[in-house]
Amino acid sequence: MSLDGVRILVAGATGELGGRAVAELARRGAALAVAGRDRGRLVSAARTGGDAPMRRFDAYALDQCAELGPWAAGELGGLDGVLVTVGVAGFGPAASTPDAVGEHLLTVNALCPMAVLRGALPALTDGGFLAAVTGRIVDRPLRGTADLAASKAALGCWLGVLGREVKDRGVLVLDLRPPHLATGFAGRAVAGSAPALPAGADPARETVAWADRLTAHMAQRRVRTG
Secondary structure, X not given: OOXXXXXEEEEOOOOHHHHHHHHHHHHOOOEEEEEEOOHHHHHHHHHHOOOOOXXXXXXXXXXHHHHHHHHHHHHHOOEEEEEEOOOOOOOOOXXXXXXXXXXXXXXXXXXXXXXXXXXXXXXXXXXXXXXXXXXXXXXXXXXXXXXXXXXXXXHHHHHHHHHHHOHHHOOEEEEEOOOOEOOOOHHHOOOOOOOOOOOOEOHHHHHHHHHHHXXXXXXXXXXHHO
């Protein structure tokens, strides 16, 4: 299935999942704009995305997050979809997790994706898509993950309501809930150590599955609009 000419912003393109998503979407012919924090990885992602326009941003700077959608639309001549793969891990008992850690998790995992998607909405074409990664932790949180799970659940709830609010525009809102993946995400936690986790699933298979869903939606849009 093809995404030829579909204009997509990938926010978080310098992370493991974002980088894989860029490669898969580019392989399907999408016209990409990429955004991330690490300059070196951003240059690599832009190259993988077919010399895609690129922009650095900090997930903690919500004004920068909100500007990504309009920027991408300007670079690409419009915007058909947004994929946000930004995220950070943090662990520890709820009773002893510092408030600063809780704030950081909520900002990066919830407020940042919300700002990116909210900012992109005015530029998004009808029938497009908005997608962000939460995870199965929303459905099955483990002990020692209260603040992490809360941040992901907050985003999941927001996405669910947003999906109902933009349904009349034909916009698909996707809450992507992968299992624990073999990306090293838990090992890069901002605080604490991860609880016992199952073996990580294949991230490549997961990103292909996401691309399949996005491709199918855009194919249906083509059918509806002729």
